[in-house]
Amino acid sequence: MSAETHRTIAAIATPPGSGALGIIRVSGPAALAIAGGIVCVSAGDGLGGRPSRKLFSIRVHDPATSRTLDHGQAVIMRAPSSSTGEDVVELYLHGGWILLTSVLRLLLERGASLAEPGEFTRRAFENGKIGLTQAEAVNDLILATSERGLVEASRQIDGSMHRRIDRLTQRLADLVSGLEAAIEFGEDVDIDAPSLGEVSDLLNGIERLVSSYEIGRILREGMRVVLAGRPNVGKSSLMNALLGTERAIVTPVPGTTRDILEESLAIEGVAVRLIDTAGLAASSEPAEAAGIRRAEEALAAADVTVWVMDGSEPLRSEDAKAAALLTGRDPIVAVNKSDLPPRVSREEIVRLLAAGDIGDATFVSLSAASGDGLGRLRDRMAEKVRQALASPSREPGVSVNLRQKEALQRAGSALRLALGTAEANGPLDCLLLDLRQALDALGEITGRVCREDILGRIFSRFCVGK
Numbered sequence: 001m002s003a004e005t006h007r008t009i010a011a012i013a014t015p016p017g018s019g020a021l022g023i024i025r026v027s028g029p030a031a032l033a034i035a036g037g038i039v040c041v042s043a044g045d046g047l048g049g050r051p052s053r054k055l056f057s058i059r060v061h062d063p064a065t066s067r068t069l070d071h072g073q074a075v076i077m078r079a080p081s082s083s084t085g086e087d088v089v090e091l092y093l094h095g096g097w098i099l100l101t102s103v104l105r106l107l108l109e110r111g112a113s114l115a116e117p118g119e120f121t122r123r124a125f126e127n128g129k130i131g132l133t134q135a136e137a138v139n140d141l142i143l144a145t146s147e148r149g150l151v152e153a154s155r156q157i158d159g160s161m162h163r164r165i166d167r168l169t170q171r172l173a174d175l176v177s178g179l180e181a182a183i184e185f186g187e188d189v190d191i192d193a194p195s196l197g198e199v200s201d202l203l204n205g206i207e208r209l210v211s212s213y214e215i216g217r218i219l220r221e222g223m224r225v226v227l228a229g230r231p232n233v234g235k236s237s238l239m240n241a242l243l244g245t246e247r248a249i250v251t252p253v254p255g256t257t258r259d260i261l262e263e264s265l266a267i268e269g270v271a272v273r274l275i276d277t278a279g280l281a282a283s284s285e286p287a288e289a290a291g292i293r294r295a296e297e298a299l300a301a302a303d304v305t306v307w308v309m310d311g312s313e314p315l316r317s318e319d320a321k322a323a324a325l326l327t328g329r330d331p332i333v334a335v336n337k338s339d340l341p342p343r344v345s346r347e348e349i350v351r352l353l354a355a356g357d358i359g360d361a362t363f364v365s366l367s368a369a370s371g372d373g374l375g376r377l378r379d380r381m382a383e384k385v386r387q388a389l390a391s392p393s394r395e396p397g398v399s400v401n402l403r404q405k406e407a408l409q410r411a412g413s414a415l416r417l418a419l420g421t422a423e424a425n426g427p428l429d430c431l432l433l434d435l436r437q438a439l440d441a442l443g444e445i446t447g448r449v450c451r452e453d454i455l456g457r458i459f460s461r462f463c464v465g466k
């Protein structure tokens, strides 16, 4: 046990503000002694005499003045059968922020340290209560921005990802130990064909997991839908109409929108991040030009683009410029201002995109002003969401995050090197080195191989008290 884990930590686990309940958590070797100093149990015996996992009534008082601060309830979970693996005391008090900070201060005065973000979960991980991918899923659960994101996170807490990585790790570890034995005892051992097959098989499994990243990103962060097109076609009006609010400023003056505006809405249970941009056009005015640069960057990072056009005006050279930026991105084409007499034909638009025919599936005639056709645009976006999430080979709850993807990619590169070495009949020691590197990279995902910087980064994203 390190000096760090000898500390007894305390934090308010409920969000700031006032509420019906406020929870304070204490974890560590001195949890019972510290909390016992400010808590009176109505049954008479002290905190230490209470059984584990049984709720009981308490009175919290300031030992210096004997003043009662609150009446509430508490539960004790003794090590190692607790959420963190240490002695834990949870106090359920009234949810006043001043009250809770006063109680927390009393605990700190008696020797507890203020918990860092995610420190309770980190201790749970360090004491083997929870795998690293599960700990990350706990945070995804708390931060989920959509129903589907929530479902994915709760499946991941069940450990499906953890088990998948564990199986790969186990198979790789078997290969490594076989090879180590061969190097130690054998004279001229060759890596045999079945082992080579096993390496390719592992590589396949790793690549499948890497490819689950995009889906995971969309479930966790939402799908980025960028509204693009030349100035004044009604992008901001469309953003407002889809959101049902006056979020973006709309004026008849071209170049009104200069920054990126972003708001979310839910489609198919997934967060869709609608991004309104400055019009795609050339400008010599610095703020407008910067807005256009940002629009191009947003476009580069988009999952889906909606090309907004003004159907009530003949096409302009700026439309052609916008089209050039959008060709190949398979945009949804939204021809706006259908409440006015049409001046653009579908053939002209198809020619501009130079993309062959645009199917009905991507072509929508609508009016941001009257609301006509908005439902059809939503349907197109829903179809894009379904396409983005469609993956017949993916197991629900198995989608890697960026950190996991990067580690998997390193494991994959090491395995590819190993395959190359084996095929060229290279030295077994080189092979062993590559396989061990792959094993370490997989170990980083589940936390078998712990690096302080990795753990620090993961847990610092948590709330205090979690």
Ligand SMILES: Nc1nc2c(ncn2[C@@H]2O[C@H](COP(=O)(O)OP(=O)(O)O)[C@@H](O)[C@H]2O)c(=O)[nH]1
Pocket: 230, 231, 232, 233, 234, 235, 236, 237, 238, 249, 250, 251, 252, 253, 254, 255, 256, 257, 279, 336, 337, 338, 339, 340, 366, 367, 368, 369, 370
């Ligand atoms: N008649 C009509 N005018 C619209 C429609 N959508 C937008 N406009 C007008 O077009 C102008 C430019 O709209 P805006 O949303 O600022 O365009 P943006 O520059 O592409 O963001 C404003 O005067 C809007 O009122 C529409 O569906 N019908």
Ligand SMILES: [Mg+2]
Pocket: 235, 236, 237, 248, 249, 256, 257, 277, 278, 279
């Ligand atoms: Mg605008």
